Amino acid sequence: MDYNKLKEAVITEIDKLAEEMKAVAKAIHEKPEIGYQEYEASRLLCGFLEKNDFKVKRNIAGMETAFAASYPEKADGPTIALLAEYDALPGLGHGCGHNLIGTASVGAAVGLSKVLPKLKGRIAVMGCPAEEAGIDNAGGKVRLIKKGSFKDIDAAFIFHPFPMTTVGGETTTLLGLEFNFKGNPAHAAGNPWDGINALDGVLLTFNAINALRQHIRDGVRIHGIITHGGDAPNIVPEKASARFFLRTENKESLLEIIQKVKACAEGAATATGTKLEVNTFCNLYDSMKSNSVLASILEKNLNALGLSVEGRKKGKGSTDFGNVTRVVPACELGLRLGNGIVPHTREFLHAANSEEGFKVMMQGAKVLALSALDLLYSDGLLEKAKKEFEGVQKCNSTKVQKEK
Numbered sequence: 001m002d003y004n005k006l007k008e009a010v011i012t013e014i015d016k017l018a019e020e021m022k023a024v025a026k027a028i029h030e031k032p033e034i035g036y037q038e039y040e041a042s043r044l045l046c047g048f049l050e051k052n053d054f055k056v057k058r059n060i061a062g063m064e065t066a067f068a069a070s071y072p073e074k075a076d077g078p079t080i081a082l083l084a085e086y087d088a089l090p091g092l093g094h095g096c097g098h099n100l101i102g103t104a105s106v107g108a109a110v111g112l113s114k115v116l117p118k119l120k121g122r123i124a125v126m127g128c129p130a131e132e133a134g135i136d137n138a139g140g141k142v143r144l145i146k147k148g149s150f151k152d153i154d155a156a157f158i159f160h161p162f163p164m165t166t167v168g169g170e171t172t173t174l175l176g177l178e179f180n181f182k183g184n185p186a187h188a189a190g191n192p193w194d195g196i197n198a199l200d201g202v203l204l205t206f207n208a209i210n211a212l213r214q215h216i217r218d219g220v221r222i223h224g225i226i227t228h229g230g231d232a233p234n235i236v237p238e239k240a241s242a243r244f245f246l247r248t249e250n251k252e253s254l255l256e257i258i259q260k261v262k263a264c265a266e267g268a269a270t271a272t273g274t275k276l277e278v279n280t281f282c283n284l285y286d287s288m289k290s291n292s293v294l295a296s297i298l299e300k301n302l303n304a305l306g307l308s309v310e311g312r313k314k315g316k317g318s319t320d321f322g323n324v325t326r327v328v329p330a331c332e333l334g335l336r337l338g339n340g341i342v343p344h345t346r347e348f349l350h351a352a353n354s355e356e357g358f359k360v361m362m363q364g365a366k367v368l369a370l371s372a373l374d375l376l377y378s379d380g381l382l383e384k385a386k387k388e389f390e391g392v393q394k395c396n397s398t399k400v401q402k403e404k
């Protein structure tokens with residue numbers, strides 16, 4: 001079959017899935033599950049894939065809701081992975097639109113699989129739990145990478161609904177730090193002098209970090225919440241805890257900020273006489289290093305659907321897809337959802353369960369499938385992407401050696 005016919009066939013196959021995809025995206029939206037608890041979402045997506053002859057491995061890399069799907073199970077050619085996310089935000093449901101992400105990747109893979117026997121190679125869907133970093137051990141992709149789940153993958157794509165249409169771009173690194181202060185309880189009115197106030201440790205940490213803000217580089221983000229502030233106003237708080245996210249442009253500056261923020265908490269512990277315990281609560285999210293060859297493939301296919309890039313992503317957000325871009329050639333597609341609305345808001349939550357949201361999801365599925373098709377079909381394209389990736393890897397390792 002000639003190339004243009006193949007492309008038309010992929011689009012026709014994805015269009016045939018529209019109603020089913022919409023039903024899956026709706027169901028995931030209406031039963032939001034936070035990271036590592038996405039049992040229903042993962043069941044729906046795996047079921048969709050299995051029904052369409054994909055071989056699905058569930059419960060992988062020590063995560064019950066992670067999965068790896070492949071069609072065919074084995075092939076001589078390369079493996080192109082489409083990544084699925086399907087976790088919700090605590091308290092805000094699918095305010096990041098991950099119901100559309102998981103379903104788009106699955107729909108794209110199934111649509112493409114219908115023409116795949118005519119190609120050499122394999123299409124994979126990686127089910128990646130817990131992208132939202134607010135929960136313990138978040139960063140499903142980081143854990144998949146650590147367990148070797150990406151070692152047979154030659155290139156990876158993901159789609160995300162976004163405030164503008166874009167390919168690639170930049171994200172920041174991210175680490176979650178938790179500070180647990182321990183003091184001594186006492187009657188807050190009767191004998192407060194016998195108490196050691198753990199909450200004061202937390203409050204002074206916030207104040208010290210706020211003082212630090214004037215002396216940090218542009219683009220660094222430090223934001224936190226109090227996760228425990230005591231048990232009753234008439235007891236001097238024995239225990240108090242806070243969680244912070246630290247985000248910077250690169251790993252080197254992240255390490256620097258970690259030290260400074262830790263020093264704020266240590267100072268607070270000294271001032272209050274409390275004991276301090278410091279933990280990291282999520283995996284380190286690396287910044288995104290988009291592959292420019294894959295970015296241009298995504299852009300070409302966007303244009304083929306009558307869409308165009310509206311701007312470059314240079315957000316202060318972070319994603320564990322950044323870690324994926326460090327181990328395989330990879331690129332993210334962002335498609336505009338709504339007009340001037342941003343993820344993690346009620347407006348975005350509603351848009352992710354609207355006709356417009358489902359339309360964007362279908363467009364995302366088509367661009368992903370056509371781009372995977374390009375890599376499997378066009379001679380030399382994947383090699384070009386890999387060559388650029390190896391160049392970046394080499395450049396990174398000499399940089400690290402120099403810094404040692």
Ligand SMILES: [Zn+2]
Pocket residue numbers: 096132343344
């Ligand atoms: Zn999000």
Ligand SMILES: [Zn+2]
Pocket residue numbers: 096097098131160343
């Ligand atoms: Zn997201």
